[in-house]
Amino acid sequence: MTETTNSQVGATRRMLSKVPEVTLWFWIIKILCTTVGESFADWINTTLGVGLNLTALLFTVVLAAVLGWQLRLDRYVPFVYWLTVVVVSVTGTLYTDILTDNLSVPLALSTSVFAALLAVVFGIWFVRERTLSIHSIVSTPRELFYWLAVLVTFALGTAAGDWTLTITGWGPGVSVLLPAGLIAAVALGWRLGANAVLAFWLAYILTRPLGANLGDWFASPTADHGLGVGTAATSVIFLVAILATVLYLTRTRRDVISAGQPAAVTPAEPARERLMLGYYGVVAVLAGALLVWASAQPHADTSAGDEESAPATTSLAPQQTTTHFPASEITKFRTITQDTLTKVQAGQQNDAKTRIKDLETAWDQDQDTLQPMDKAAWDVLDSQIDHALKAVRANTPDPVTESQTLTTLLTSLG
Template sequence: MTTPTTTASLQGAPGSRLLNKVPEVTIWFWIIKILCTTVGESFADYINTTLGFGLTNTMLLFTAVFAVVLTWQFRTKRYSPFPYWLTVVVVSVTGTLYTDMLTDQLHVPLWVSTTVFSVLLAIVFGVWWMRERTLSIHSITTFPREAFYWLTVLVTFALGTATGDWTLELTNWTPAKSVFLPLALIASIAALWRFGANPVLSFWLAYILTRPLGANIGDWLASPKTPASAGEPVGLGLGTFATSLIFLSAILATVIYLAISRSDVAETHEITHEPSVITNSRKERTALGAFGAIAAATVALMIWAHNQPHVTCDPTGQSETMPACPKAAMTGSQAKAAVVKYEKLAQTAIAQDQAGTAAASHATVQKMRDDWDADATSLQAVNNTTWTLLDNQMDAVLKAYAIDHGNIQPAPAAEQEKQLNVLLGDARSHHF
C-alpha cells in the first residue's frame, strides 16, 4: 500500500504556514511503522520487567519523553525523518504502556479497554472531521491538524495493543501463529485499496493493524524457546533487549537512508510519481461491503478459535497473560515452606536495597507479590487470621515500593527496608 490519494491533498486550511508534516506513504513508511510497533512491545517489556523499573515508573518516564519529542516534532516546519520517526517510536512504547497499565495495574478487562479505545478513536476522528473536513494525512499542514494526527496515532497504538492482547487471550494462539491474522487483514486491506476502496479508511485500518502485527513479531522473537510456566508464550528466545536493539538499529538505518534520499518527502514524491489509485463512488461502496464481510469473517474466526480446547488458567500462577488456576488448601508443612520462601525473598530485597541496587530490589518484591497472589487462596484456607495479617503487611511493602499503588513515588530505601523487616517479623512470629 503506497500513498492514499484524496481530493484533500496539500492545500491544507486557509492560512496554512507549514509544508506537510508527515512522510509520503510508501513501502518504507509501512516497514518503519512495523519496526516501531515491535520496539514498542519489546522495549517496554525490557524497561518494565527485565530492568525492574516497574510499570508505573516506565509509563511516567515515557510519557515525559513523549512530551519532549512531540514538542521537537511540532517545532519543525516540515517533515523531517529523525524527529518524526523518533516520535513514532516513543509513542509506540507509550501507547503500549497505557494499555498495559489498565490491564496489569488497574485490572481492566481487555475487552473493556478495546471498547473504550475504539470509542475514543471514533470521537477523535469525528472531532477532527468536523473541524477540518478531512482525515487525510496529506493535509497535515497546520498545528491543529498535526495535533489531531498525533492524538490519533497515540490512540491507535493503545487500541492495537488492547485488541492484539485480547485476541491472544481469546484464542490462546502462540506469537508465531498470531502473526498471520493481522498480516492477512493488512493484505486484504491493501488489495481492496488497489481495487478502489476509500484511501483514508484503508490507511487508518492498516495503521491500527500494524500494531498487533509488530507486537506479535516482537513477542515471537523475544519469548523463550521453552515456556517459563504454563500458558507463557514461546518463540526464538532472543530476549527483549536483543529484539529491541535489532529493530532500533533497523529503524535508524532506514531513517538515515530516507534522510539522504528524501524519497518519502511528500512534495518530492508528488512531482515524480503519478497517483497510484483513483477511486470512484461505486468501487468505494463495493469495497466498504467487502470490509464488512472481512470483519464478520474475523469475528467468526475468533469465536471458533475461542471455543477450541485450550489452557484457560496457569497452574503455576506465574503467567502475565493468564489467571492462576484455583489451588487446593495447603497442608501445614506446605504453608510453612511457602512462608520461608517469602522470608528469603524479603531478605534478598533488603540486601539489594543496602547494596544500592534499587531496580533489583524492586524486581524481587514484584516476584514476592506475584508468588503471594498465587498462593493466597491456599494460605488463606489454612489460617485466615495469619494470612490477613501478612497480607496487610505485604500491602505496606508494596506501597513502599510503589507497586500496585497508582502514581505514588517509591519510599526511600530505609523505609522499604523497615517495611520488609516488619514483614519478616510477622512471618516469624505468626504461623500457619
C-alpha cells in the same frame, strides 16, 4: 471540494507537510517501531525493574519533549518523525498495560473504550478539518489531531492484540498470522478501490498487534515456540533496523514529495468504495468468527483477573523445584514470597505490593534459564505467581485470598 481547492492544498502540502509519503518504506518502519514499542517497554518495566507507573511517567515526559520538537519543525524530518512514532508506541503500550496490570481493567473493556475514544478523535478531527487524510497534515491543529489519533491507535492495538491472545491462547509465531492476514486483506481492498483514508487507518491500527506479536515471537524463549532472542536483544535489533532505515530515507528522500511533484491522489469512485466497504465488513465478520472458534478450543486461559484459571495442579512437591531448578534461585523466590506474606498479614498492603514486584521482576529475569529445565513445573509456578500478583494488586485486596495464594506458592517453593 473544488479542483482549485485541491490544487491549493496540494501546493501547501508540498511545502509544509510534516509526515512522510505512504510508501512500502512507511509500513516497514511502522512495523519496526511497533515491535520496539512492545519489547522496549517490557525491557524497561520488567528487566530493569523500573515498574509500570514510573516507566509510563518517564515516557510521558519524553513524549512531550519529542512531540514538541516535531511540532516546532516546518517540514518532514525522518529522524524526528520516526523518533516520535517510537516514543508514542512505547507510551501507548504502557498506558494499556497500566489499565490491565495495575488497575485490573478487563481487556475487552479497554479495547472498547479505546475504540470509542478513537472514533471520537476521528469525529472531531473530521468535523473541524473535513478530512482525515495523512496527506493533509499541513497545519498545527491537524498535526495535533494526527498524533492524538496515532497515540490512541497504539493503545487500541495493544489492548485488542492482548485480548485476542487471551481468548485464543495463541502463542508466539501463530499470533502473528491474524494481523498479517488482516493487513493483507485491507491492502487488497485498497487495491480494488476501497477508500484510501479508511484503508490507511485500518492498516495503521493492525500494524500495532502485528509488531507486538512479532516482538513477542523474537523475545519469547524457544520452549514457548519463540526465537529466544530476549527483550533486550530484540529491542536493540529493531532499533538498529529503524535507524538504518531512517538513515536510508534521509539520504535518498524516497518518502518525501518534492516541491514540483504532484500529490499521489487516486480519484474517488463512490460505487467501488461502497462495494469495498461491504468487503471489509465480510472480512471483519470472518475474523470475528475465527476468534469465536479459537476461543472455544482447549487452551490455557490467561485472562487478567480471572481467578478461575488456576491450574489443576495447585502446588508442586518441594523436591520437584529443588531438583530441577537451582537452589539459590528457589531460595530467592521463597524469601520474597515469605516477605510479601508477612507484610500482608501485618496489614502493610502498600509494602506487600512493592515487595511482590521484586518477585515478578526476578521471575521474569530467570524465565529463559528456568523454563527449559522443567517446563511443567515452570508453568505451575508461573500461574501461581500470576495469581499471587493479582491478589496482592487487586483494587480491593482480600487478605484471605492473598494469604492463600502466597501460601500455595510457598508450598511449591518448599
